[in-house]
Amino acid sequence: MSTTPIPHLYRSLLRELRLASRLSRTKRNPAPIVQLRSLVASSSSAESLAKTFLETRDFLRASRIHGELLKRYNPIHGMSEEERIVATANRVGLNTPIEYKKE
Secondary structure: OOOOOHHHHHHHHHHHHHHHOOOOHHHOOOHHHHHHHHHHHHOOOHHHHHHHHHHHHHHHHHHHHHHHHHHHHOOOOOOOHHHHHHHHHHHOOOOOOOOOOOO
């Protein structure tokens, strides 16, 4: 098992929660922090608590890195349907036609 002390794992887990959030500190939901504190208070084994913190931290880190890679290597990720069509057409050297709008 890991020899990393629990306070270090707790701080690294809080750091990953902060990096995963897009909101400022005052607008974040306090529920995850409250759950972590209750988990620490109700834990019977330091080893199981360390394992839970380690796995949760690794999951949050992998999710954050996956999102960053999606943004980097899939430039149309997160665009609306119209923006995606225009970007795809531009990528192959075409222009999308101007849509006719009845007035």
